[in-house]
Amino acid sequence: MVHYTRGARWHALRRRARAVARAARDVGNRIGFAIAMRDCHGIAYCDDATALAALRPEIRDAVAARLITKPLLPAQQLALVEEVARMVEEESYAEHVTVQYGPTGVQWCSRGCSKRSRRHRPTTTGRSTCISRDALPAGMADQTHPEGIVRYLDDLGMLSPRLTLAHCVWARPEELSLLAERGVTIA
Secondary structure, three states: OEEEOOHHHHHHHHHHHHHHHHHHHHHOOOEEEEEEEOOOOOOOOOOHHHHHHOOOHHHHHHHHHHHOOOOOOHHHHHHHHHHHHHHHHHOOOOOOEEEEEEEOEHHHOOHHHHHHHHHOOOOOOOEEEEEOOOHHHHHHHHHHOOOOHHHHHHHOOOOOOOEEEEEOOOOOHHHHHHHHHHOOEEO
16 A cells, blocks of 8 residues: 655656556556545644644744645545546556545545545545544544544445545444444555
């Protein structure tokens, strides 16, 4: 699984995707290539203003300059995933590469970004996203989604055999049962 997580560097996506696809073909590997989608919270699990306010004043400007980026609109991000998927097909990498939508995590994707990735299907299909690796985001997810993050994803219609969830180490037993029922893969 290859996660292209540097959404701020969209201009380099095509070149890097081609290089990764060529490398997979050249060594005979089969890979999933998830292109990150993110349209909120550039610095942390909360909004950027809150994150910056928590920093020492003398480093705020440097952190903001390095980490705050203006994300592409979800429609533009989807178009780039589609473009990479077409490149994979046209340049005969499809035997080795499956392009996937990669909503970075529920805390970094608006509902619109997540729902749009569910509706669109690149020429090679799949979605991969990350949910709770440690206690901090798990607790924040519970505050934001009291019904549970897995139930939230199910309500969006994202739970299916086309979805791979990374980590899931804080999933509750009933959430794991729902993921199994929907055929979701956990990596």
